[in-house]
Amino acid sequence: MREEEVEKLRGVVRDCVTKHLYSSAIFFADKVAAFTRDPADVYMQAQALFLGRHYRRAFHLLNASKIVLRDLRFRYLAAKCLEELNEWDQCLLMLGDAKVDEHGNVYDTKETNAMYLDKDGEDREINISSAICFLRGKAYEALENRSQARQWYKAAVKADPLCYEALECLINNHMLSSEEEASLLSSLHFGPEDEWLSSFYSCLIKKYDKENVVEAKFKELENESYSSNPSEQSFMRTLKNDTDLMACKAEYYHQCGEYQKCFELTSILLEKDPFHMKCTLVHLTAATELGHSNELYLMACNLVKDYPQKALSWFAVGCYYYCIKKYDQSRRYFSKATNLDGTFPPAWIGYGNAYAAQDEGDQAMSAYRTAARLFPGCHLPTLYIGMEYMRTHSFKLAEQFFMQAKTICPSDPLVYNELGVVSYHMKEYNKAVQWFEKTLAHISSSLSEMWEPTVVNLAHSYRKLKMYNEAILNYEKALALSTRSVCTYAGIAYTYHLQVFGYFFL
């Protein structure tokens, strides 16, 4: 067969692959490889086999041709086959030795990975070593070696910032604390044309910043525009309506406690893209907070119908039962979700919350502890453990856990509020005042009803410190946020009482 005919046949194989006719692709790739014995053609054949789900065969082909160890790409493909076959140790072995340090810097023992763009500069590809790092991370995660997994994911993102999957894994599984996330992001080297990606990533990571900072970030991204003709406004294309970005925004609203806003946004999004997983999750949690049980019911039914194997579906069922206060059933479904996917953080926390709602502190705490172990970057489990301890009046222990949560996420106001409460209970009113002041300083949006308890707490602390004027000032502030609070009125009255008659009791 002549060279051009072979070339034509290669074209056929590529076309078959894009049209998902894998058997034909395998057939022709086999012929091409038989003719030429060119390693590149063998690679193509292996690729076709991989896509046709003949993993063992592809692996055998790569292994038998003895070229596996020579080229990084071959090795990677072979490792991918092993990944699909769930042979994680073999997979790691195939990828070769390499060391990674805490910051995700790779020390390769043999090779130098200096191939950032190894094709002609036009179409960009993802750095192969980044893909390898990511696969290593996945393998370690499957082997339950989470610290190694985390480091390799970091290495993957570092090797090529375009490796979004690795970043997604890090974020979704709460592997990093917010500080670590920020430092990782700042250490990435973005190309000059990827400035937008940098700001996009900064929106993805945990969002406990001040409202205006976050808003500015979103604004910046939304204004990031593509326009063929900058003078005409109507032809501007922006990322403003991108689902991922909007989902991020919804997540931010959720974090701020603006559940109604969040719910509206996710409703619009889900109308556009009804199977967007992240958005669905945010939507579910917001609906649970708002008590929209009907919405939850329909969503749960549909999810279970469409994705019975996803943890998210059963999490939705759990949310529904949690929402209608049937905690036993809700627990059953949360635990089903965790059984399907042990690394699904919301289900663990929901499981704990469902126990906590029935005052079953021990079980709740064990669920939280699992969550804390699995998701070291998420401060909520530790925070909840602390709350459980507080409920049982173990203030010292509670404080310890709150401090731990504070180190994981130093910007969540809720942590400071809890610390304040603990200090108040331990009669350290000065400290309590400090913590409460700090809470109010960390609130990202303007003061809302959600933070009314903190203001009341602060007032109580001032009262205990006999700073009556400050106390009354804060009580009144609380009343402005919520006028129907009995205990605030009682607090004011009591403070006035103390102000007048306090001297008699001294």
Added chain:
Amino acid sequence: MGSKEICRNELRIAVRQLSDRCLYSASKWAAEQLVGIELDPVKFTPSNTRFQRGSSSIHRRFRNNEITSTPIAGVSYVSTPVMEEDDIVDGDFYLLAKSYFDCREYRRAAHVLRDQSGKKAVFLQCYALYLAGEKRKDEENIELEGPLGKSDAVNKELVSLERELSMLRKNGSIDPFGLYLYGLVLKEKGNEHLARNLLVESVNSYPWNWSAWSELQSLCTTIDILHSLPLNNHWMKDFFLAGAYQELRMHNESLAKYEYLQGTFSFSNYIQAQIAKVQYSLREFEQVEVIFEELLRNDPYRVEDMDMYSNVLYAKECFSALSYLAHRVFMTDKYRPESCCIIGNYYSLKGQHEKSVMYFRRALKLNKNCLSAWTLMGHEYIEMNNTPAAVDAYRRAVDINPCEFRAWYGLGQAYEMMGMPFYALHYFRKSVFLQPSDSRLWIAMAKCYENDQLHMLEEAIKCYRKAANSNDREAIALHQLAKLHRKLGRLEEAAFYYKKDLERMEAEERDGPNMVEALLFLATHCKDQKRFEEAEVYCTRLLDYTGPEKETAKSLLRGMRIAQSGFPSMSAEHFPP
């Protein structure tokens, strides 16, 4: 585009005029159609059209100054007199009266207008009196309710209203709205012929009053009456005809009309709902579901017609969707007859029939003439084996609308349960007459013929044949036909139907005892007919099944082999040397 612009201008003015005369539902209807007209893409920027479809909010803004731009006299091709507004003299009193009317103080409103002579004022006075009478009638209905919710309260204003309106008409000082009211009064009094004439007169001179059209529609009980109406041509007539065809069960004609109207009113929720209704009558449940899903997306707080959607969901046993719908309407407005019907359906699907009946009862409390509630309640009573109550409910349904074939069918069912097959047959016949294309009705009738009391198998066969010809979804008819023919010893016919049934089951990939029965019969039959090859095919297929049939098939096969191999000897036996 021109015609759209004309419709829009006409409707805009009509909405004002109708709501000025407190004809609320007509004005609501007109306004709905107004926003249902497709916008001219040239005139409106995308930001305006974005509210049209696929968006939950339907705030649409229009520029008001356009109303005056087209003179009203030129817009319509009916000789429409320009509605001249009444003199300013009684204007203040009219305003007061209208305010009273809006607060539902009808008599007070009428009293304010007692000495006014303008056409508008006279109409509102009469209308207020009419509504006052209606209100009293409803109250009496509740107060004097008999044990079955029946009472014979009448609107006491009708007599004086008729006298007044007829006098006005003689004077020639009556406007189209007055004519509409006159028609309404006459209809209530049972003078249908005159009522029709008056309503025709009303809509010919003022076609945008949908209430008048729908009254007229309810008076058109046959096609001949419909065709004999001297109606002027106007686009509103198409709406009327579509609705009338639908009532007269000319579904395809109605569908065609609505689709034609959609060309202009492409965003009209009303038309969509009506199309869904027609499709429902044609039993195209999938389509109905799609339409309603879209409607609900565009108009999430809609309750009208939603009970039909719930019927579809009930029939398809979409439990989660029905539950969602029920909760939703419950939050929107739980005291609407439609909402109650939906919740009733929901409980019925859950198997809680008592609760379901309670909600249907509530629907009937809210609207005594809620047809579907009566019928559905009858179904519930049938489920609960309470035949007398079911019969009563069904009877009320057919009293309201004698064309309700479901209720007639229900009556038949109830009487069949009570062991009165002749009564049952009578009612089944009625329902079949009204809906001859529904196979379920024919099958029910055939079963009735077939049962032990009557045992009229020939008639049963006729019915089954009808059912088989009219799109029998559950495919009962063919099987029954085959069975009956076999019973009557007509083996050829039986074989024919068994074969047909078999083909159908193959096409639909169904399996089951019917399949085995058909195969077994065909195998034996072919063997008896000495078509051994065919018989063998059936027998081999039978071998795939377990049970005694397999053994029978084996022995049949064996018998055939022997017969075939021993054929010469057998023939030798027949023809001994």
